[in-house]
Amino acid sequence: YDDRDGKIWLDGQLVEWRDAKVHILTHALHYASSVFEGERCYNGKIFKSVEHSERLLKSGELLDMPIPYTVEQIEDAKKAVLEANNLTDAYVRVIAWRGAGEDMGVASSRNPVRMAVAAWTWGAYYGDAKMQGAKLDIAKWKRPSPETIPTAAKAAGLYMICTMSKHAAEAKGCSDALFMDYRGYVAEATGANIFFVKDGEVHTPIPDAILNGITRQTVIGMLQAKGIKVNERRIMPEELADFEQCWLTGTAAEVTPVGQIGDYTFTVGDITRNIAEEYEALVRS
Ligand code: PMP
DSSP states (O other), rough: OSSSSEEEEEEEEEEGGGOOOOTTTTTHHHHEEEEEEEEEETTTTTTHHHHEEEEHHHHHHHHOOOOOOHHHHHHHHHHHHHTTTOOOSSSEEEEEEEEESSOOOOOOSSOEEEEEEEEEEEOOOOTHHHHHHHEEEEEEEEEEOTTTTTTTTTTTTGGGGHHHHHHHHHHHSSSEEEEEETTTTTEEESSSSSEEEETTTTEEETSSOOOOOOHHHHHHHHHTTTTEEEEEOOOOGGGTTTEEEEEEETTTTEEEEEETTTEOOOOOHHHHHHHHHHHHHHHHH
16 A cells, blocks of 8 residues: 555645655654544545535644644645546545654644645445445444543544454454444444434434534435434434434445444335435535
């Protein structure tokens, strides 16, 4: 993955893919001072591109790590990367981090905030599971309280337990893991938000300890426009037994139906199938 042809935008310049490197004393590597975005480009246009750039800047602010670029400059960087790599359908990763510098300890305000943009082709996030319904494990870790860590940031440090939970899930033959939050309520998957259907209405967790995904917000708007009631509320794990349908949303995951969570099973019903198809049509329109 590192030794290949292509271009990566690094601190304001397009560099060769294989030369896009950082020093071992990079602050982010030691202390997780890193925020990022995952975006998808469809037919030459990044879906909700500006919203992603805005969220990146907000994540930087939340980590006391002001990113020295404007939304417009980030937009230009993404366009330059897609063009330089000849990509019209791609996953785009924008990342900003504290670099190496005078500060070798926990404090980092004297170290530069750096930024990079890379893009590559990436198919269905859950592979074959996509239309049949993904199988999810229940994570042993809990999403932390917003008083513990800035949960509204898309920050590297929030992903440590995601990686561990996803490894555990894959070892059991599952595609992903569902987290409960620090209070015990249903939260989110390791890189996606979750929705349920019961009696024709949709239920999804309140985004107070999870990432309020851009796909999540898009899908809520689409459901409401169709006249489907969306209940944003606290969901107890016991309720998994009563829900009929379930799906995940995320930039990478798009709308992925869920067939099973632990011992609970769900059908890939009409609402799920329709919203997956309509999302697909929307991002390509
Ligand atoms: N939750 C987590 C933990 C994520 O990593 C993601 C992916 N960014 C999401 C939710 C979904 O967010 P979005 O729809 O903005 O991609």
